Amino acid sequence: MTGGSIPSRLGVEPADPPTPVDHLEHLERLDRLDALRGFAVIWMAAFHACFDLNHLGLWQPQQNFYHDPFWTVQRTLIVSLFMVCAGMGQAVAHQQVVGWGRFWRRWAQVAACAVCVSVGSAWMFPRSWISFGVLHGMAVMWIVLRLTSRWRLPWVWLGAALILAPQVIQHPWFDSRWTWWVGLVTHKPVTEDYVPVLPWLGVMGWGWALGQWLLQQAPGSRFDALRGQISPVWRPLAILGRWSLSFYMVHQPVILGLLMVGLAWGWWSAATIAR
Secondary structure (H helix, E strand, O other), X not given: OOOOOHHHHOOOOOOOOOOOEOOOOOOOOOXXXXXXXXXXXXHHHHHHHHHHHHHOOOEOOOOOOOOOHHHHHHHHHHHHHHHHHHHHHHHHHHHOOEOHHHHHHHHHHHHHHHHHHHXXXXXXXXXXXXXXXXXXXXXXXXXXXXXXXXXXXXXXXXXXXXXXXXXXXXXXXXXXXXXXXXXXXXXXXXXXXXXXXXXXXXXXXXHHHHHHHHHOOOOOOOOOOOOOOOOHHHHHHHHHHHOHHHHHHHHHHHHHHHHHHHHHOOOOOOOOEOX
């Protein structure tokens, strides 16, 4: 890569991208990206463990996870990290010419897990069940990125516009459960997880742009942050990052199960945890 500032190069693809194929069985894993995704998973699990402690009354004084900036900012950062990783992952898949067949297989896994999340949350939180959470949003946004992957969109500026859009465009029509997935709501829906297309497509688009720019760097150069080996200390994170979807689906039942078993067996009672 030669010349140009970083912003001017983000989101720019090679002039003639290769034709995607479906027969790639063993794609190159980028351990650094997997480790970053693994870190996001650990942070998410810690956040949910705190939420569960609070939900079961094991944290005193009770925390407000819906309005306290200490928790709301963390949630925003965790979701942002997941979206950036997802965008970079799609950039890697595009660079490795992953075909539609392989894409749809992975997409089906995410979509199926999203349905399971909706069903499970409807059982636990019937008044605030999840109809469009992080997995739902990711499934839709993946398709958008895939369909526009050859358009050379200026994702740095487009992403910023999409992030700002819900702040300037709102309409009551989008307040319905059937339409709030767009994100142009006049008030935040009552739901346990809400990751609408706007503004989060902009964040994932930034991840796509960042991934493309990093992949264009010469191997071993200063900004070659995706390729290369990682320290053995971080390898467990990379392994976890490769199984992030599976971990996401099982971590809440495991955490809740352990806490409820502890309650039933008298391992703990009233909370002594304090922030």
